[in-house]
Amino acid sequence: MSFKTTATISSFGGxxxxxxxxxxxxxxxxxxxxxxxxxxxxxxxxxxxxxxxxGDNGAEKGFFQKRASEKGIAVVYPDTSPRGLTISGQxxxxxxxxxxxFYINATRAPWSNNYKMESYITTELPTHLFSxxxxxxxxxxxxxxHSMGGHGxxxxxxxxxxxxxxxxxxxxxxxxxNCPWGQKAFAGYLGEEKEEWKKHDASELLKGWKGKGxxxxxxTLIDVGTGDNFYKQGQLLPENFVxxxxxxxxxKGVVVRYQDGYDHSYFFISTFSAxxxxxxxxxxxA
Amino acid sequence: MSFKTTATISSFGGxxxxxxxxxxxxxxxxxxxxxxxxxxxxxxxxxxxxxxxxGDNGAEKGFFQKRASEKGIAVVYPDTSPRGLTISGQxxxxxxxxxxxFYINATRAPWSNNYKMESYITTELPTHLFSxxxxxxxxxxxxxxHSMGGHGxxxxxxxxxxxxxxxxxxxxxxxxxNCPWGQKAFAGYLGEEKEEWKKHDASELLKGWKGKGxxxxxxTLIDVGTGDNFYKQGQLLPENFVxxxxxxxxxKGVVVRYQDGYDHSYFFISTFSAxxxxxxxxxxxA
Numbered sequence: 001m002s003f004k005t006t007a008t009i010s011s012f013g014g015x016x017x018x019x020x021x022x023x024x025x026x027x028x029x030x031x032x033x034x035x036x037x038x039x040x041x042x043x044x045x046x047x048x049x050x051x052x053x054x055g056d057n058g059a060e061k062g063f064f065q066k067r068a069s070e071k072g073i074a075v076v077y078p079d080t081s082p083r084g085l086t087i088s089g090q091x092x093x094x095x096x097x098x099x100x101x102f103y104i105n106a107t108r109a110p111w112s113n114n115y116k117m118e119s120y121i122t123t124e125l126p127t128h129l130f131s132x133x134x135x136x137x138x139x140x141x142x143x144x145x146h147s148m149g150g151h152g153x154x155x156x157x158x159x160x161x162x163x164x165x166x167x168x169x170x171x172x173x174x175x176x177x178n179c180p181w182g183q184k185a186f187a188g189y190l191g192e193e194k195e196e197w198k199k200h201d202a203s204e205l206l207k208g209w210k211g212k213g214x215x216x217x218x219x220t221l222i223d224v225g226t227g228d229n230f231y232k233q234g235q236l237l238p239e240n241f242v243x244x245x246x247x248x249x250x251x252k253g254v255v256v257r258y259q260d261g262y263d264h265s266y267f268f269i270s271t272f273s274a275x276x277x278x279x280x281x282x283x284x285x286a
Numbered sequence: 287m288s289f290k291t292t293a294t295i296s297s298f299g300g301x302x303x304x305x306x307x308x309x310x311x312x313x314x315x316x317x318x319x320x321x322x323x324x325x326x327x328x329x330x331x332x333x334x335x336x337x338x339x340x341g342d343n344g345a346e347k348g349f350f351q352k353r354a355s356e357k358g359i360a361v362v363y364p365d366t367s368p369r370g371l372t373i374s375g376q377x378x379x380x381x382x383x384x385x386x387x388f389y390i391n392a393t394r395a396p397w398s399n400n401y402k403m404e405s406y407i408t409t410e411l412p413t414h415l416f417s418x419x420x421x422x423x424x425x426x427x428x429x430x431x432h433s434m435g436g437h438g439x440x441x442x443x444x445x446x447x448x449x450x451x452x453x454x455x456x457x458x459x460x461x462x463x464n465c466p467w468g469q470k471a472f473a474g475y476l477g478e479e480k481e482e483w484k485k486h487d488a489s490e491l492l493k494g495w496k497g498k499g500x501x502x503x504x505x506t507l508i509d510v511g512t513g514d515n516f517y518k519q520g521q522l523l524p525e526n527f528v529x530x531x532x533x534x535x536x537x538k539g540v541v542v543r544y545q546d547g548y549d550h551s552y553f554f555i556s557t558f559s560a561x562x563x564x565x566x567x568x569x570x571x572a
Contacts, residue, residue: 011553
């Protein structure tokens, strides 16, 4: 067993496991939460947190467990960046470094040794999870996330056709090459070459996406609050994602809901989390 | 308006207001959360936090808003003690002073000037709320709480016949005169006279309760997790409450559910919070 279980907490008839393990990809110790519903052989679903968050935020405040328990879906709540490192500059701002890994593999020093959240999320973590928890069904995975985690969910789905059965997002950073958060992160982790940035941008990736065959719709559920200050400041840009879907003929199935008055917080997520579990269930149990 | 609204957050179709006001009872500034569901004229329901908590814990992690929205019930999440004072010893331990007001009026110096959470919760706070939010229906209030807040809910219901339409509790300190938490708090706030303590003990109060007429059942819903370490350590003593109900002929209607494996945390509360909203709704809308 590559994980250490630090707590087993009952929640909605299932168990929330607080896990730690040593990541060889990130070269540090990582913590995560795993919710196992009461039903056997649950398909796992990855729920990624946003900037500054850890795997605790979703588990405590996102309220995914209730519907996941009802549907028989396991939920993995990973962390948002490597932890416990001593890289100069890692803690200078909330939107870069610690808590802000952006689910990419950094290519630029000093980040490239550890900041490989893309490999961690798509490869190392599931390998360990499926090995350590054999009741999880490795043939059925879905992905979702909030804000930076929504960017991660959309891009990892787009980059890895067939890996995930479905994708959804809450207030995702949908076009990072065109917003301050994304520009800062990509410049820091990847350097100044903007063509490189596009490989990690949901709107850019969607234009060239052939995952379900040429011209097929991109089926996703995206919720954005109209009272979300980051949306208003142009950090999220869901309209650009919709435009990219139209431009590339993938708009069929793209559902973007603008939720009146909702903000960027977990009060927004918890209000709509059941809908996102239902979205995943539709594909996981298809 | 005696409240300052520091944030208005959309949640499950309603609004969560973060409020501050100056309490004349406690002689300090206090914060609380008020959830207003989408329906007009909601009856308010008070949800009290446990030791070390504030009014944020229930609002963020208790997950009362979903069912409260569906039922059309407002929820008040008050704080657990006076705040911002400089009383010597107030911050020495987690179970006395700041965060641990025990919902009684202290009679012993130096606490008696400020630690009057019983008057604050039953009198000052509702007076301000009904004055500032006239859509709240003052004729219909219910009360619930967790741990120390469950003690508060049960005792304030028992002490004030007719004030609340219903009461329920999560892992309440049900017999504080016989547990370390209660003995420490009552000795500190009330002095060493044990007959005084009994006036603030749910099990003792129940023995003499005539709220609904001699020999009438005490209708309540109490959930306790069998994996709750504080339950195992004898801090909660729900069995003593049941015994007191039987001794006094009030056992009809006392529903105590021992939830297998659940702990003392908000994962326990959120799993069963909808049941407690339903319990309140049954009486609020009777």
